[in-house]
Amino acid sequence: MEQAFRAGLFEGRTVLVSGATSGIGLAIASGFAALSARVIATGSSDAKLASLRADRTLEGIRFEKLDVRSPGDIVDFVAQLDELDVLVNAAGVARPADEYTDAVFQEVLDVNLSAAMRLSMAARDRLESRRGAIINIASMLSFMADADVPAYCASKSGIVGLTRALAHAFGPAGVRVNAVAPGYHRTDMTKALWQDPAKADKIAARSALKRWGEAEDLVAR
Incomplete structure (x- = not known):
């Protein structure tokens, strides 16, 4: 593992991570930055972006606002990138108990699925020129x-x-496209579950390691 993820592995490479202002997306962005990549991390919350830009431990990451629901914004955003080696589609939302309404159902699909297609297509030419890679964040679900x-x-x-x-x-x-399917990890999205001892213990008990995952578990460091 140490040899595979040696220091400076991604030096000179550019990585774009959507949905990277918290949880798994932020952990992945930090992981690439630790391997010397130029990382562009996107999100839609002005408050989160401002807080992360002020965090000195994240100075190696460029945080930018991007609405992944907007095809035009995505095309314009990717167009201003000089080059791109890796695209990580990590943007995701969940609306427990509300997803049976048509509006919420469509909203979740737009952010979680359609956005990944939009970003992948917008980035295709740049990724092909660098023989790059796409990593999609799926789920055990x-x-x-x-x-x-x-x-x-x-x-x-x-x-x-x-x-x-x-x-x-x-x-x-020459562009590789793969997906990672995490199980239950302690993030803001799952807070209602891991903060409830009964639910948290039940979930941990049926996992191989008998514990909740941490976002950092998905990043080789």
């Missing part, structure tokens, strides 16, 4: 079910299918 979040389940199942399709579409040009 790509393969399982949670009745409280039908849109989240559908979107993350869709991420797996999208990853397979893009891998075949982009592969001939």
Whole structure:
């Protein structure tokens, strides 16, 4: 592992991470920065972006605002990048118990699934010129079910299918497309679960390590 993720591994490489103002996205952005990549981390909250820009421990990361629901904003954002080696589609939301309404269902699919397609297509030429890579953040709910979040389940199942399709579409040009499917990790999105001792213990008990994952577990350091 130490040899595979040696210091300076991504020196001279540019990495774009969507949904990177908290949780898994922020951990991934920090991981790439620790390996000397030029990291651009995006989010939609002005308050979060301002706080992260002021954090001296994150000075190696450039935080930018991006609405991944807007095709035009995505095209304009990617167009101003000189080069791109890695795209990480980590933007994601869940609306427990509200996803049975049409508006919320569509909102979740837009952020979790459609945005990954938009970013991948906008970045395709730059990734092909660098023979780069796309990493999509799926979920264990790509393969399982949670009745409280039908849109989240559908979107993350869709991420797996999208990853397979893009891998075949982009592969001939040298762009690798893969997905990571995390289980239960302690992030802001899952706070209602891990802050409830009964629910948290039940989830931990059925995991291999008998504990909740941490976002940093997904980053090799």
